[in-house]
Each structure stands twice: as C-alpha cells, then as structure tokens.
C-alpha cells in the first residue's frame with residue numbers, strides 16, 4: 001500500500017536543525033493572501049461577537065447556520081447528530097470568537113474549519129468502534145441534491161461545482177472522499193487501493209488547482 | 219523526502235490527517251510561515267466547498283443555538299500571534315490553561331524552593347517565580363521526539379525572560395550537554411547549554427530573545443555546546 005513513493009515519509013524522529021530539511025528555514029512573516037475583505041457580513045458579525053454581542057451572534061447564525069449544518073450533515077450523514085454538532089460548533093464560535101482575527105481569514109473560513117474538524121473527529125471516533133463494512137459504506141456518494149437546492153446561494157454552489165468539474169476525476173474523487181467523506185488520506189488510500197503518497201499528492205495538487213480556479217472565478 | 223511535512227498542509231486543511239500526523243504537523247505549523255500561509259489559503263478553499271453544501275437548517279435549531287450561547291462564558295481574546303483557526307487546538311492548549319498551569323507550576327516550584335533552599339540560590343528562585351507569575355506568561359510545551367521527559371518553556375515579554383522547566387530528563391551522557399535553540403528567522407540560535415540535576419529536574423532562567431521566537435528546540439551537543447546544532451532535535455515546540 002505504501003509503495004515507497006517519494007513523499008511517503010513524513011518525519012523521521014532524528015531530524016537535525018542544520019541540514020536543508022530544517023523546517024524553520026522558511027520562517028518569516030508573510031501577509032496572508034487568503035485574507036478577505038473585512039467587509040463581508042459574517043466577518044463583521046463575528047468581530048462583534050467577540051465582545052459578547054448576542055444580536056451579532058444571531059446575525060452570524062443567520063449567515064452561516066446553513067453552511068455549518070450542511071457540511072456537518074454531509075460528513076456525519078445523520079440529521080440528529082448534525083443538529084447536535086451544529087450546536088456545539090456555534091457554542092465554540094461564541095466562546096472562542098475573541099481569537100478570530102479578520103486579518104487572517106474570513107469568518108466563513110474560520111467557522112467552516114471548526115465545523116468540519118468537529119464533524120470529522122466525531123465520525124472517526126465512532127468509526128473506531130464500527131465495522132469495516134460500515135466504514136466502506138460511507139464511500140457511496142450521497143450528495144443530497146434535494147436539500148441542496150432549497151437554499152439561495154445558487155451562484156456560489158454553481159461556482160464550486162464548476163470548479164470541481166475542472167479537476168481531474170482522480171483529484172476530485174480524492175478531495176471529495178477526504179473532505180465530504182471525512183476520511184483521512186490513509187483511509188482514502190485503503191478505499192481506493194492506492195499508495196498513500198499518491199493520495200497525498202492528489203489532495204495537494206487538487207486543492208491547489210481548486211484554489212486557483214476559484215480564485216480566478218471570483 | 220523531508221519536505222513532506224510542508225506537503226501535508228493540504229491534507230491538514232481538509233482534516234485528512236490522523237491524530238499522530240496532525241499533532242506533528244501542528245507542531246511544525248506553529249513555526250513555519252509557509253505552511254501557515256498555505257493552510258490559511260486551503261482553509262479558505264475548504265470554506266468554499268462547505269459553503270456549496272449550505273442547506274436550510276432545521277427549524278428550532280436557531281433558538282437552541284442562541285440559548286446555549288446566552289448562558290455560556292466567552293474566553294478572552296488571544297495575543298495576535300496565534301489566531302488562525304488552524305491553530306485553535308494549539309492556541310487553546312497554550313493560552314487558555316496558561317493561568318491555571320502557571321499557578322500549578324508556581325506551586326510546584328515554590329515547594330521545590332522551600333524544600334531545597336539550601337541548594338537553590340534565593341535570587342535565582344525569585345527570578346523563576348517572577349517569570350512564572352507574570353501576567354503575560356506563555357507556556358510552550360516542547361514535544362519529545364522519542365526520549366522521555368517533559369520540557370516546557372515559560373516566557374514572559376513583560377519579565378523580559380524565559381524559564382526552561384524540565385522533569386524526568388535523562389542524563390545527556392558523558393562529555394555531552396543539552397543545548398537549547400531559539401528558532402528565529404535566520405536559523406537556530408543557541409540559547410545556552412544546560413544539564414538536569416540528578417533527579418532529571420531542570421529550572422533555568424534564560425534571557426528572552428529580542429525578536430519574535432518561531433519556536434524552541436533542544437539537541438544534545440558535545441560538552442560546552444556548539445555554535446550551531448549538530449545533534450538531532452529531541453524536543454521541539
């Protein structure tokens with residue numbers, strides 16, 4: 001499975017600081033190119049949430065509640081669990097809003113990150129006690145068109161769909177299994193019976209391409 | 219080969235790393251500006267993927283969410299250096315429990331001072347306490363890459379100093395010494411050599427580097443230390 005492709009090895013315990021693999025050699029201060037305009041509504045709300053503003057929190061939910069519930073449900077595939085996790089995510093957002101820095105990213109990115117990670121962690125902890133058959137069962141695409149079309153933001157959805165269509169099939173499949181399926185790249189490698197290094201490369205190349213395509217489309 | 223850690227930024231941003239690798243990558247991320255920038259961009263892209271999944275949330279969820287928040291306390295804002303969401307786990311570990319951890323450490327250290335007054339010079343002990351009790355003290359645990367023991371750096375800009383605290387550290391070996399490195403823009407800089415006592419304990423005050431610190435690393439070097447690290451990184455934070 002791990003066929004010795006060049007990028008399989010992650011980190012040997014005995015790295016040294018002096019040779020050219022020193023991970024700190026890139027240390028420098030860079031402006032974040034993904035930093036959004038500070039003006040989007042969700043970001044403006046989140047900044048105010050940091051000072052305990054409950055109206056702003058309600059406004060943030062109205063902006064991002066659909067995103068959070070949507071991605072959580074997509075990953076955990078269970079509506080009741082998705083409701084529970086959505087509550088936990090927003091509770092975290094409320095508690096940790098003081099750590100949000102609008103210069104480093106948008107509210108959407110910050111909140112989506114929390115929602116996705118919490119979903120994945122929940123799925124994996126439950127997966128650990130589930131059978132392999134169930135696990136493979138999650139491979140089946142269960143894209144829920146019927147709910148997806150209920151909500152506005154058609155343009156955004158269409159844009160992302162078009163961008164995904166421009167990836168290679170292999171890149172798209174790998175990214176969807178990882179992000180929407182909630183699988184680690186190692187699990188994806190098992191599911192697709194491919195070397196882990198290949199999966200990692202596809203995730204990386206695919207995500208870079210997706211980033212670039214979405215960047216030119218915006 | 220070892221460029222691989224940088225190449226994990228995409229998988230990390232999609233939460234596609236397993237816990238061991240995630241932890242290793244986060245340790246790396248804290249000190250790697252390239253990966254920090256990559257992760258921010260990839261999180262942005264992932265946020266767009268998530269946005270395309272938006273659905274109408276169930277009725278009633280809004281009220282539950284708002285009610286839970288109304289009762290919940292908020293945590294204080296972070297120092298600016300540590301704010302991206304990708305670092306949330308690390309940030310939480312580093313700053314929220316810092317006060318508690320610093321108080322606990324203070325208690326341990328105070329006990330040590332009391333029981334070992336004969337051994338520990340009082341000025342030095344109060345130096346250590348001054349750093350640990352500073353309001354802006356930040357604890358940076360150094361993750362061990364194999365050897366046992368527990369090492370942290372407590373640093374306080376207001377006290378202008380750091381304290382290196384260790385326990386259960388193995389002896390470095392004959393004619394060898396531990397050396398602490400500050401990982402700065404221009405590469406690692408020695409922050410001094412040290413040796414734990416016979417019980418593997420270590421409490422050592424250091425001058426705080428003037429410029430921002432990207433991280434800390436510890437190696438074992440020939441006695442007297444080296445101008446540049448030659449040994450493997452044993453602890454990193």
Ligand SMILES: [Zn+2]
Nearest residue numbers: 224250252253
């Ligand atoms: Zn890096």
